[in-house]
Amino acid sequence: MRNDNYSGLMSIYSKENPNLLRRAFNSILAQTILPKEFVCVLDGPIGSELMEVVAWFKSEFSYRNIRIIIIKNSVNYGLGISLEKGLKACSCEYVARFDSDDLNKPQRMEVMLNHMNRVENQNIAVLGSQIAEFVDDPKKPSGRRKVPTSFDKVAHVIFFRNPLNHMSVVFRKSMVVSVDGYKDMPGFEDYYLWMRLINKGYKITNVPDTLVYAHVDDKTYARRSGIDYFHKELRFQYSVYSQSIIGMPTLMRNIFVRGTVRLIPQKCLTGLYKLLR
Known part of the structure; x- marks a missing residue:
C-alpha cells in the first residue's frame, strides 16, 4: 500500500452504528492506495461509543502516516453544512467521499484515481461507481444501484434522477468549489451539487465497476x-x-x-x- 495525494472526507453523527463505523474505517485502511489525509466531521455530540471508534481510527490512520483532521460541530447541522466545512479543510485536489456505514473494496481508490488521471479525463469534475447494497453481509447483496457510465447518459438522466452514488465519488476540489460546494439541502445535498456542476458545463460520470458495498436497512x-x-x-x-x-x-x-x-x-x-x- 502507498499513500497518494487525495483527501478522504466523512461526516459522522450520533445515530451511527459503532460496529459499522469501525468496519467502514477498516475498509479505508485496506485500500491499495491510502489517502494523504482524512477529514472527519463530527456533526454534533456523538457519544462515548462512537468517540472510542474515532479515537481508534485516529491512532490507526496516524500509524500509517495519514494526516487526521477532526472537525467538531457543537450541534447537528446536517450533512450539507458538515461536508462543506470538511471540504474547506481538505488540502488535496482530489477528494474522496466515504460514508460511515459503507464498505469499500480494497481497489476502489486505485481504480478511481487511475481513471481520473488519464489525459482524456482531465475535464471530469466528479467520478462515481456502481454499488451493491447489503443488510448484514456484504457477500450477500440485497440489491444493486446501477448508474450511467457515460457523460451523455448522465447529462440526460440527471434532470429526473440522481445519476451518482454519493458514497462512491471522487471529485476535483477546485471544480466543486467553483460552484460553491455543498449546500444545506437536506436529502439532496449531493444531487444539488451535481446539478450545479452540470449547469456550469462540468462533466460527471461513473466507472462500470462495483466498488462500494452500501449498508441498507x-x-x-x-x-x-x-x-x-x-x-x-x-x-x-x-x-x-x-x-x-x-x-x-x-x-x-x-x-x-x-x-x-x-x-x-x-x-x-x-x-x-x-x-x-
Missing part, C-alpha cells in the same frame, strides 16, 4: 418517504428551477412523479426502489 427507504421528505423534494425542485437549471415542464413533471413517490406507503416505496435498481 428498513429505515433507509423510510427516510425517503412521508410528508416531510415530500416538502424537501419540493424545496429541492424549486431551487433548481429558480436557478434556471430546469424549466417549468421538468419542474411540474418532477413534482408530480417524484413528489407522488414520496407519499406512497413505505412498503410500496421499498419495492419501487428495488425495481428501479
Whole structure:
C-alpha cells in the first residue's frame, strides 16, 4: 500500500452504528492506495461509543502516516453544512467521499484515481461507481444501484434522477468549489451539487465497476418517504428551477412523479426502489 495525494472526507453523527463505523474505517485502511489525509466531521455530540471508534481510527490512520483532521460541530447541522466545512479543510485536489456505514473494496481508490488521471479525463469534475447494497453481509447483496457510465447518459438522466452514488465519488476540489460546494439541502445535498456542476458545463460520470458495498436497512427507504421528505423534494425542485437549471415542464413533471413517490406507503416505496435498481 502507498499513500497518494487525495483527501478522504466523512461526516459522522450520533445515530451511527459503532460496529459499522469501525468496519467502514477498516475498509479505508485496506485500500491499495491510502489517502494523504482524512477529514472527519463530527456533526454534533456523538457519544462515548462512537468517540472510542474515532479515537481508534485516529491512532490507526496516524500509524500509517495519514494526516487526521477532526472537525467538531457543537450541534447537528446536517450533512450539507458538515461536508462543506470538511471540504474547506481538505488540502488535496482530489477528494474522496466515504460514508460511515459503507464498505469499500480494497481497489476502489486505485481504480478511481487511475481513471481520473488519464489525459482524456482531465475535464471530469466528479467520478462515481456502481454499488451493491447489503443488510448484514456484504457477500450477500440485497440489491444493486446501477448508474450511467457515460457523460451523455448522465447529462440526460440527471434532470429526473440522481445519476451518482454519493458514497462512491471522487471529485476535483477546485471544480466543486467553483460552484460553491455543498449546500444545506437536506436529502439532496449531493444531487444539488451535481446539478450545479452540470449547469456550469462540468462533466460527471461513473466507472462500470462495483466498488462500494452500501449498508441498507428498513429505515433507509423510510427516510425517503412521508410528508416531510415530500416538502424537501419540493424545496429541492424549486431551487433548481429558480436557478434556471430546469424549466417549468421538468419542474411540474418532477413534482408530480417524484413528489407522488414520496407519499406512497413505505412498503410500496421499498419495492419501487428495488425495481428501479
